[in-house]
Amino acid sequence: xxxxxxxxxxxxxxxxxxxxxxxxxxxxxxxxxxxxxxxxxxxxxxxxxxxxxxxxxxxxxxxxxxxxxxxxxxxxxxxxxxxxxxxxxxxxxxxxxxxxxxxxxxxxxxxxxxxxxxxxxxxxxxxxxxxxxxxxxxxxxxxxxxxxxxxxxxxxxxxxxxxxxxxxxxxxxxxxxxxxxxxxxxxxxxxxxxxxxxxxxxxxxxxxxxxxxxx
Numbered sequence: 584x585x586x587x588x589x590x591x592x593x594x595x596x597x598x599x600x601x602x603x604x605x606x607x608x609x610x611x612x613x614x615x616x617x618x619x620x621x622x623x624x625x626x627x628x629x630x631x632x633x634x635x636x637x638x639x640x641x642x643x644x645x646x647x648x649x650x651x652x653x654x655x656x657x658x659x660x661x662x663x664x665x666x667x668x669x670x671x672x673x674x675x676x677x678x679x680x681x682x683x684x685x686x687x688x689x690x691x692x693x694x695x696x697x698x699x700x701x702x703x704x705x706x707x708x709x710x711x712x713x714x715x716x717x718x719x720x721x722x723x724x725x726x727x728x729x730x731x732x733x734x735x736x737x738x739x740x741x742x743x744x745x746x747x748x749x750x751x752x753x754x755x756x757x758x759x760x761x762x763x764x765x766x767x768x769x770x771x772x773x774x775x776x777x778x779x780x781x782x783x784x785x786x787x788x789x790x791x792x793x794x795x796x797x798x
Contacts, residue, residue, distance in 0.1 A: 586757065586790050587764030589743065590783060591642060592619030594776060599632050601783040607638040609664065609766070612654065614644055614718060618776035619768065627658045640664055640682070642718050648672045655680070664709055666718045681705060682743070686713030687725035687733075694726045696733060702740060709766065712746040722747050722769045730760045750785035754793040765790065 590602055591609030602608045610626040611619040621629075630639040638661040641654045645667035654660050655677065664682045673681075683705055688694020689712050699708055710730050712723040724747030734742050744762040749770035756765065771786050773779040 584787075584790055585794055586762075587741075587743065588787060588790055589640065589764065589766040590771065590778070590786075591640075591745075591766055591768040592617075592772075592776065593629065593778065594619060594621050594625075595778070596629065596632050597780060598778040598783070599629050600634075601778075601780050601787075602634060602637045603787050604634065604636045607640050607662075608633055609640045609642050609768075610660070611642045611718060612658075613646070613650060614642075617718065623653065623658045626660070630659050638662060642666075644718055646670065651677060651681075662707070664718075666711075678704060679706065682707045682709050684709040684711050684718070684745075686711060687729050687746075688713050690724055690726050690728075692726065694729050696729055696736075699733060699737060699740070702737075707741040707743060707763075709743045709745060710762070711766075724748075727756065727759045730762070734761050748786075750782055750789045753786060753789045757790070757793045 588603050588606040589609050592611050593599055593608050599608050611617050612623055612626055614620045633639055640662045641660045642664045648670045654663055662680050662682050666684045685697050685708055687710050712725040730744055741763040743764040743766050744760050745766035748765055748767045767786055771778055771782040
């Protein structure tokens with residue numbers, strides 16, 4: 584697929600096996616209140632089962648420098664998606680492999696267009712609904728209009744759209760926003776923290792249908 588697809592909040596081997604080629608598996612780490620939270624050592628075991636053509640991402644909140652380095656060096660993630668502040672004291676390559684999550688107001692909120700960090704600092708940028716207490720899985724949709732303005736005003740940037748995506752609406756999202764990638768968690772679950780392989784496959788199929796012009 585041309586579209587980058589990230590399945591977030593994975594906790595089981597059978598979920599990891601559904602990650603599409605060229606996509607990513609997201610592991611929520613260090614967020615105890617999340618039903619999708621797993622320990623770093625569990626994430627490392629799941630990464631060993633990830634297809635070689637897919638990336639492993641950690642998803643964290645306001646991490647320390649020590650946690651970031653542990654995730655890269657010991658757990659073996661390729662990128663770290665960060666909600667909240669990025670700590671000082673990181674080396675260039677460490678920062679370069681971070682993906683800041685930029686909050687966007689929900690639909691109908693009259694949200695302003697947020698500032699985006701420069702591409703030389705963060706090549707990829709994650710867009711999610713603002714005001715959520717936990718990273719991922721809220722099911723709240725950011726304003727697609729605001730997200731589309733960001734995509735249009737920053738040509739070539741690798742924006743990843745998240746928040747409220749499902750197999751049923753991802754084609755509309757791709758057509759409206761035209762992001763480089765999409766990120767889904769609760770929209771492919773049968774219960775909080777428990778992915779539904781059938782919905783994971785349906786999400787991938789919907790992205791492929793959009794790319795073929797069937798949506």
